[in-house]
Amino acid sequence: MTVQKALIPVAGLGTRFLPATLATPKVMIPVIDKPPVHFCVEEASLAGIDHTVLVVSPGQESIAQYFNRRLDLESALVQRGKDELAQTIRLISQMSDVSVVVQEKQLGLGHAVLSAEGAIGNNPFAVFLPDDLILSESPTIGQMVDISEKNEGMVIALKKVPDEDLSQLGVAEVKNTKKRISEIMSLVEKPSLESAPSNLAVIGRYILTKEIFDSIRDLKPGALGEIQLTDGIASLLGKIPCSGYEFEGEHFDVGTPLGMLKASVYIGIRRRDLKSKFTQWISDLN
DSSP states (O other), X not given: OOOOEEEEXXXXXXXXXXXXGGTSOGXXXXXXTBOHHHHHHHHHHHTTOOEEEEEEOTTOGGGGGGGSOOXXXXXXXXXXXXXXXXXXXXXXXXXXXXXXXXXXXXXXXHHHHHHTHHHHOSSOEEEEOXXXXXXXXXXXXXXXXXXXXXXXXXXEEEEEOOGGGGGGSEEEEEEEEEXXXXXXXXXXXXXXXXXXXXXXXXXXXXXXXXXXXXXXHTOOOOGGGOOOHHHHHHTTXXXXXXXXXXXXXXXXXXXXXXXXXXXXHHHHTTOTTTHHHHHHXXXXXX
């Protein structure tokens, strides 16, 4: 069955963006004028996924309000002759039906996924980590949905990363790579360089099946009492087909200030309404 729901965990303290996150959730800090959660819902919508489940911390339920229709704002913009901007605002509310699940305690990504079991149901679903911004001509998650339907299993986004980054990421052991698609043999969370099975890191896009919930439920908490999604997926390898997809396009870790800055510059020098003045300003700095 095709993927109809997307799960986006947005709970967390956002410590790398303090003090900004004292008042603003990290996923709402914009890359120029769109917050990371917007990019995720937009990517899902372009892939035909029409229901989004946000997993939030207590008190962060207001994140979902971003996707509510604002008739007052649309009307005010039209009255000021800003019809194009009014249409942009209107389209945000049309991207997806958005619902919220509250994760009472932040006990890891696996726990966040398990918290949404009731909202997701029994069909395959997509998971987006909003820290990972992927810009590509064709939505990455849409390509992963196609792979999942052909292989009737799970799919994980992969990216070749420098050796120094391996110890901070989940890393995949793969075989039978054809046209950027591989069979995943094992997953290792934050390995040392010596024990890393490859240089292919797990990036925040997944297609998962209902079996992941029981798998996560059976896990024992690891370091800091957290339950890792990688461990839940790893326990299903050999039981459920799992493909790795080395995606195309540009990837930015907007969960860090430097990554957010890089993404903003990348978009700024390419956006029609910003390119000329922005590139001139950069040139004047040298």
